[in-house]
Amino acid sequence: MGKVTGFLEIDRQVHKYQPASDRIRHFREFTLPMSDKEVEKQAARCMDCGIPYCHGPTGCPVHNQIPDWNDLVYNGDWDEAIRNLHSTNNFPEWTGRICPAPCEEACTLNLEDIPVAIKTVEQAIADKAYEAGFVRPYPPEHKTGKSVAIIGSGPAGMAAAQQLGRAGHRVHVYERESKPGGLMRYGIPDFKIEKHYIDRRIEQMQGEGVTFHCGVNVGVDKSVEELFGEHDAVLYCGGSERPRPAGIPGADLEGVHDAMPYLVQQNRRVGGEDIQSVAWAADPILAGGNHVVVVGGGDTASDCVGTAFRQGAVRVTQLDIRPRPPEKEDKLAVWPYWATKMRTSSSQAEGAEREFQVATLEFVGEDGVLTGVKCCQVDEKRKPIAGTEFVIRADLAFIAIGFSGPLETGVLSEFGERLKTDVDRRNSVNVNANDRDYKTSVDKLFTAGDVRRGQSLVVWAIREGRQAARAVDEFLMGSSVLPR
Secondary structure (H helix, E strand, O other): OOOOOHHHHOOOOOOEEOOHHHHOOOOOOOEEOOOHHHHHHHHOOOOOOOOOOOEOOOOEOOOOOHHHHHHHHHOOOHHHHHHHHHOOOOOHHHHHHHOOOHHHHHOHHHHHOOOOOHHHHHHHHHHHHHHOOOOOOOOOOOOOOOEEEEEOOOHHHHHHHHHHHHOOOEEEEEEOOOOOOOHHHHOOOOOOOOOHHHHHHHHHHHHOOOEEEEOOOEOOOEOHHHHHHHOOEEEEOOOOOOEOOOOOOOOOOEOEEEHHHHHHHHHHHHOOOOOOOOOOOOOOOOOOOOEEEEEOOOHHHHHHHHHHHHOOOOEEEEEEOOOOOOOOOOHHHHOOOOOOOOOOOOOHHHOOEEEEOEEEEEEEEEOOEEEEEEEEEEOOOOOEOOOOOEEEEOOEEEEOOOEOOOOOOOHHHHHHHHOOEEEOOOOOEEEOOOOOOOEOOOOOEEEOOHHHHOOOOHHHHHHHHHHHHHHHHHHHHOOOOOOO
């Protein structure tokens, strides 16, 4: 695919960023777009590798036909590339911006550390789709007369809603916050994805007949049993939102916060909304002029880092209990799977101080107010090493160590033991359902996304939403033409 010898003739190139000194002054996206010709050259690097590890179980969860659309872009057939990409991914402009690109890890050229710039090409195709007028409503030709309620409007709920709407069902999406999008809108900062990309999809879906009900907290304001009375099936896509318990003494000090209230507040500020949300209510949190410590090494922690810098933090330190990863992985031992190696996010590159193999022992303070974070080094088993304790000055501290399942209030509390749950290897409590029919232990209730599989990626949520839509369609109609 692409130009057979392209990978030998053309160097890998990806989007460049605005300088850190410029981008920390605003909350807008800061990638510098490439020209069509530059993107076509990058698509030309997709080699005829025989077995495309970039999609399937080792690469893209939604099974994007990456070699196919790379070939189309290389040949200048952007229209067909757009159609191909949308056949597997409802929202490529989202994944093209925020997906960590396991497809590139699985690329055959990654054996030489020069994978095809798949994510860059995907974003370019998705953005071209808007320019070309491809992203418009595609209402179904026939209505089935069946009605489906979807709880939650994150990527899983949105993907399922669009698929079911195009299958001819009446689709009603219930969202507890003031706008649809879930943690795509309220958890991920605008400098990673501006929210008009979500708004455009909502407009498209409304044109296809999908109805959004915002400000409705299902299980609190409106029961699932009511939804059963109004709809033929209900799909629960509530996400994994319960903060993982840190168990760190001093977490009740003023100045110590979970990551999500902080991120949600700032996203609401940028969106011109009142900062108080339904699920993440808290007093105003601002990092300007403060020394900030972020506990955790994942994407949410990185988002806190970038947000703190843009709010004017004096210093940001990120604590990671994991050892410092190697600069380069052992390709033959890991490829095509996701490798543990040193990665620096754009937020971390803006000036964060990173501490590896460090445990957070205690938040310390005076008169109930945070003044520092007591840490120590740990061994390979994450056990504290005696005599290595130290204190980092902190006016604000954010705990960003992940999530352990859906919120207990709402759907879970309504059904209690009727709704079967599982505990996964990360000790997360998830709703029980398989990835074939997505049925829960409650009749007519399906589930998909992080609420089922546990904390995961947006691209996995889209995949599960699409597959659950097919399962619901089969349940309602006996068969389905929707893809898995």
